[in-house]
Amino acid sequence: MVKPEGKPDTRETDWSLLERVTRKDEAALSELYDRYCGLVYSEVKRILRDTGAAEEILQDLFYQVWRTADRFDANRGSFAGWVLVAARNRAISKLRKKGDKGEELENDKVDLKVNLETSTQQSLLVQKIRAVLGSLPEGQREALECAYFEGMTHTEIAEKTGQPLGTVKTRIRMAMETLKKVLS
């Protein structure tokens, strides 16, 4: 990220905005929404391939933030991480017509190693993640995408690709190792 030298970043952190949301400050919710709506919408749309459903999940998620902002705190990890995980779980639950899986995971702590609070940081990471996925061997990328964007279990991926279960697990592990190496 290119940052002007000598000028401190005066943007409010996610946690500071959330704290304002607990006091029912609509401008703070608006700022949080603007920060993450693109990432959430794109993620859900990719999973469901349905514009209407993606809009619905995006709206519901931020309505939940508005209503339950007081339940968030820094001990639960990153807000950006939470919002991405929660959006995915809701989308996968809808895709697989399950009612409870998403809700279960939404209480989990999510430690995101990257900062996504500015659009510049987001675009840099988008490029980075795409470059990593683009550089993975086909089988590894397919296994990762089947799991993440299609909500398939390793057994289902093995059935779909005709590969042994052990191979699928190895591919996912190797792909995750590459991803983590780049992120670190």
Next chain:
Amino acid sequence: MNESSHISGEKLELYALGALPETEASAVKAHAAGCAECAAKLAEALGDVAVLALAAEQEAPPARVKEKLFVRIAAERTTGGQRKIVGEPKRPRPIWWNWVLVPATAVLAIFCVGLYRENRTLTGELQEARRMAASFERERLHVMGLVNALSAKDTETIRLASTKDGFPGSGALVRYNKRLGKVIYSADLPELPPGRVYQMWLVPTSGEAPISAGTFTPDGSKTWDAQVPANSEAKAFAVTVEPQGGVPKATGKIILLGGG
């Protein structure tokens, strides 16, 4: 499972990806709930997996989603303040009281609606101003990044020329700063049919797969820029024709090529 037999990192990642069957996922969740070490590793795994969301084609949602969200919130505020007092005995109200109460309530309601509308207008204007300020700031940072890259001494200039599969006379100029991972380019290429775009690629010297440096559609004197992983050693830059939105791996023939 107990604390002496922690869950493997591989299993935690499969759980975070949602790739474990339900019985195994429940066992992982139950163990992590009682084991601080595995819970911390699970939080990390969830974070590592969450960034995969950014692999999706990025698109802004329609403005109506935000409008609906705030209408929903406003509706909640309007109805949320109403409270019923139960158990209080009703006392008969004198009839003359209605002659005062009804017009007063009507006037008050009109006044409240006016205030509410004004508040909505002002809030909307404030939000718009914040959005514009944020947009200007993003643009400023973006332009500064380009200026820094273009003025850096270690920025290379690479000319791309048409290949036998390309368009005769076409070409592109790429400025590449390896240290910053910044690629800035302009191109002289003909228009493509609908649904097709040009895609720029950095071909690494390592022999690994080309790295995408974005898609583009020629439009007068426009320049494009892209971020690739910093310190990517470039053997060459190439342009292919791909479906709208671009592809993670080049599928089209190389129409422009240039570089070391």
